[in-house]
Amino acid sequence: MITVNNLTKKYNNVQVLNMEELTIPEGQTFGLVGNNGAGKTTFFNLLLDLISPTTGFITNKNIQVNKSEDWKPFTSAFIDESFLIGYLTPEEYFYFIGELRGLNKADINSFLQQFKEIFNDEILGKKKYLRDLSKGNQKKAGIVSALIGNPEVIVLDEPFANLDPTTQIRLKKLLNNLTKESKSTVLISSHDLGHVTEVCD
Structure with a gap:
């Protein structure tokens, strides 16, 4: 379960996020919908402790994310191509992520x-x-890398952007199956309400 408590983020006294309270139950696919600049990526960056909140905090399975790293072994994410290691081939990158999650090459x-x-x-x-690789193929590699090792919490920022319609459909099917089979909690952002309603609870 992920909970938000009085969370705000300001840059130069400009408030970019204000979230009083939110609870995301375990095993749910949860969607954040909003225009560019609405704070979706900011929220994910706070959830992943990539930036610090101005006030408040987020807990991931009762662990306050900016106070402990104990949430990291069961949490996985792909925000953008900066998460990739550009000088590796996709196979090398998948093997590297697998190694971090205790999997060998055959497993991967x-x-x-x-x-x-x-x-x-x-x-x-x-x-x-x-x-x-193209932006779309980088995104595919990043999304798949976030699924390695059956993480309990998966965070995907704008996963449908830069993907062709056929791949979007295949990805939606994959995400729907994922929560049914593994009971992972999946957080997805999009500026397109249609995408989110097709995969979220």
Whole structure:
């Protein structure tokens, strides 16, 4: 369960986020919808302790995220391509993330089989570095890396942006299956209400 308590964030005395109270139950897919600049990414950055709140706090499974790192082993995220390691190939990056989560290469190779449709033969085995992939393919690699190791909490910022309509449909199906099968709590942001309503509870 994720809870928010009197959370605010200001930059140069300009308030960009004000969230008094929020509870996201375990195993739910939760959507944040809003225009660009509405504070969606700011909230995710606070949840991941990438920035500090001006006031208030967030707890992830009763752990205050800006006071302890105990939430990190069961939490995973893809916010943007800065989360990727550009000088690695997708395979190298997946193996690296797998190693962090206690998985070997065979585990990762097996795990990646389910994403063949999403990868559309454009990502694996191409001997390309992540930095040389298109924005859409970087996003695919980032999203899949966030699913490695069955994390209990998954945070995806604008996962449908830069993806073609067919891949968007495949990703929605994947996310819907994910919460049914693994009981993960998934947080998704989008400026498109349609995308969010199709995958969120």
